[in-house]
Amino acid sequence: MIRNSYSLRTRLVATTLLLLAIASALIAVVTTISLRQFLIHRLDDQVRASNRVFIRAEPGSPPALVVPDRGPRPPDTLTAVIRDGEVVAAAVFPIGEDPRPVPESEYPDLLGLQDGRPPRSVDLGELGDFRLLATRTPLGDVIVSGLPEAPVQATVTSLVLIELVVTGIALAGAGTAAAMVVRRELRPLERVAATAARVSTLPLDRGEVSLVERVPDVDPRTEVGQVGSALNRMLDNVGSALEVRHESEMQLRQFIADASHELRTPLAAISGYTELTRREELSADVEYSLTRIASQTERMTALVEDLLLLARLDAGRPLERGEVDLARLVVDAVADAHAAGPDHHWQLAVPEEPVVVPGDGSRLAQVLANLLANARTHTPPGTNVTVALAAERSCARLSVTDDGPGIAPDLLPHIFERFARGSTSRSRDNGSTGLGLAIVRAVIAAHAGKVEAESTPGRTVFTVSLPRAA
Ligand SMILES: Nc1ncnc2c1ncn2[C@@H]1O[C@H](COP(=O)(O)OP(=O)(O)OP(=O)(O)O)[C@@H](O)[C@H]1O
Ligand SMILES: [Mg+2]
The missing domain is CATH 3.30.565.10 (Histidine kinase-like ATPase, C-terminal domain)
Known part of the structure; x- marks a missing residue:
């Protein structure tokens, strides 16, 4: 999900935060939509109630624009009367203030309402958005009732603000906690890496090597611990292989040193006897053979000396x-x-x-x-x-x-x-x-x-x- 070039720690924390953010956004959107729908639904109920209140307040008589004052009334109720396709009167009734007339420029919106339909949202210009409901009286007039949507919008806005703040704080807290947890969980992996790095700098190619480096505190119940103990087992294996190699190397060197040393005595004897024999009266052929024997022996002696010296230097014999x-x-x-x-x-x-x-x-x-x-x-x-x-x-x-x-x-x-x-x-x-x-x-x-x-x-x-x- 996050680019592979970042460290595992960064990727884990970022992935956690991303998933958390997606989940929070989903919850917030669903909550907001449901709350808005619920509030609009309740507003519609109130609009219907105020509409009924009006009609019951003036049954059968010629409609006059009066505020029904029986029972509690929500503030800023809109009431309008339409007769023969014309708006006779329209006003908003705040509590404790004079009614505010609906501007005539909004009349076409009121006239556009069809009676008998569920409440509808209508933009009434400077008065704001209203939920409006139209009903026809038995006398043929159309009564429009409505309530402002502003309180619903204010509630929804404050919910969104609260959601943003809470989600922000939650993400910051979760990020910090995730970073700490991931750091703690990955620490054993760092120990594995450090051990591997130390081993890689050891000179393993020659001489006696003591491979004592091991990953400390491995817990084989965890995945990271398994990596550590696998590395430790590998180091055990490599360590014993190196010991065996060193041992056989030492044996070989010892063998060469011993062999060279042993060869010196017979070679010295051959030279000696050759020298002795050459002192006798000899035929030219025998004389020649003996000269060759002498020079080859000399050469072999030099070779044996060289081998012995190299074997001793290899064995680290102090100079x-x-x-x-x-x-x-x-x-x-x-x-x-x-x-x-x-x-x-x-x-x-x-x-x-x-x-x-x-x-x-x-x-x-x-x-x-x-x-x-x-x-x-x-x-x-x-x-x-x-x-x-x-x-x-x-x-x-x-x-x-x-x-x-x-x-x-x-x-x-x-x-x-x-x-x-x-x-x-x-x-x-x-x-x-x-x-x-x-x-x-x-x-x-x-x-x-x-x-x-x-x-x-x-x-x-x-x-x-x-x-x-x-
Ligand atoms: N100064 C040089 N000029 C040209 N070739 C050289 C020179 N020194 C060394 N060599 C070459 O390097 C090879 C290896 O030299 P090295 O001294 O190890 O062995 P060697 O002289 O052949 O035998 P050894 O020294 O054991 O008797 C020689 O065989 C030779 O071909
Ligand atoms: Mg040479």
Whole structure:
């Protein structure tokens, strides 16, 4: 009934008021019409009575205009005598005053009355509306009697006024009461909405989540209470599902961590025995096989170490916390990179003074090593690589820029995901596994920092920002 874009509260109150107004209007109209009809009916009875009074007062004698003074007479009675189609006399008789003659201009109205018909409303100009009745005497004269309608109209008008005032007050009162009742009844719904809103802001996507939010004070006997308890049951369900998910996630992480850890020992043994065997006099074939075994073992060891580190970071294993001078780390890392990749041009832009951040030194060194290894292994010899470090007010910003061929646009959005790597033969040849940047992101995230990559052919930049205060 009321437009849907308004709130439920507004619509309920407005609908209540509208229905109440319609009902009141209906009652008022019916009451007014009935009262008016009743009053006119009574007036007609009085007109008939005064008419009879007149005729009985002057039976048989030539009609003369006299006021019947037997019995009580209503005020402002109109009496007129018509003989041979002409008005002989016509006047209104107030009580205690002289009779007022009916103006001649109204005579045609009097002459228009037919005798023997029920009383009729006639507008007599300045005298107002009258109910008039005409009767023929045995002598052939027509006697007209009438009473003014003004008192009836006054009564009806005052009734309408009273109805308007009472309806207005009733509507105002009902509106206030309805607003209060609706507000009270809808309060539980607001609690449901508030709970749902709080839950929607909870970070449910990772880690251990305790879903303790519930709709308070639900009364399952009411419809709104049923919504609340349905939401609570749903939250119970979601909460236990999240617990199960967290548990299985933890088990998986533990499994990866355990497996990686267990793999370290046999891998170390294989490397050791390979090394021992290579010291013997060997044929060229065996020598070659052993070299391959050694390099594959090395690669697998690196992979296992990476997996172990990621599993530990996933499990939220606390990092070592210390003061790390990034400037030192950068200088050392670039020196290492220079040794590993002498065909690349390495450039440094590091401030003179130390840039200290809180964190785990060896993990941050690994971040640098991974970024520089990428700049070295995924670009051709002769590429310029610039490592820049800047201390800003709240964070330290480190960037590694190279002018190599860049990262493929379809790989770029996934570059920090595990096992995401380029498909070029260069990447494969380098024995790349696609874990390097995943580790960078996990370590930086554990330091509450941020890492971003942008790349176009000829310019690839990795930017790391780390907060300077713990
Ligand atoms: N500086 C760069 N220039 C061009 N491509 C890059 C650069 N850095 C990363 N990439 C691309 O991003 C991919 C993912 O890098 P990431 O370090 O995660 O793995 P990876 O280097 O392939 O293997 P890993 O580092 O585990 O040995 C790489 O395979 C490479 O295709
Ligand atoms: Mg890499």
